[in-house]
Amino acid sequence: MTVADVLLLALGAVAVGAGVLVVTSAHLVRSGLYLVVSLGAMAGLYLVLGAELVAWVQILVYVGAVVVLLLFAVMLTRAPIGPSTDLDRPALPAVLIGGGAGLGLAALFADAFRWTFYAMPEPGTAERVGEQIFGGWVLPFEVLSILLLSALVGAIVLSRPDIGARAAATATEHERGA
């Protein structure tokens, strides 16, 4: 076993263990923090596999931003302090779906690659990704900005119903004035 193999196994164990703790912990906020550990270990996996930029994007976007969003959502809806006893956990279907997907993917990969060994490709640094994006994938990159813009506008409209209802609000104001 090489160093990379040991690191992959260790980080994979951390990711799966933290993932199990996410779904079994009774403390909702702790679940969010275990999710940080799990996503961080996945970033480590990307790093070992040579996807350097993807690993740091995982840290920046998932660990930095998505978990913050998730914790905000938890604090907005429940603001729980201490364990929550009324969480429903459909354990059996979750185990069936999760285990089935994991085993199925493992079987698929083992069947596709057998035990052939491939050399590691060049690390996916920011430089290589940048050359690809601004060399051959400019149009998808620009379309992505429109996707992000529509996500932004959609999130604003959905989270602030008072904006969509401006016409109705001004109508009632007119009635009040009349």
Added chain:
Amino acid sequence: MEGYLGSYAVLGLVLAAGVLLFVAAFGANRLLRPGRPAEPAGKRISYESGIDPVGGDWAQAQIRYYVYAYLYVLFAVEAVFLFPWAVIFDRPGFGGLSIAEMGIFVAVLALGILYAWRKKILSWT
């Protein structure tokens, strides 16, 4: 350890040292602290101006914090693309064209922040 993984060995060592420091500090704390802390009556009751506290605890979070959180997510996703661009834009063969491409990308997303601004999402009402 050389090459790609070796370049991250220092980072790994720093992370390991950080974990070790944390474990040592808390382990020493656990060894040195009294095993049976005193539990006088009323020790765990919150103090409220000398009056016995009434009711439970109170936590406040508002939707406007959430708006900032998701604006942060979207602009983090945007900022991610600045890194590969910043590395290559002065290389031969990229130059002005790639600067214009990033300009269009940022301009389209600036429309989003303009929309949020005009809809008064950013004002703390």
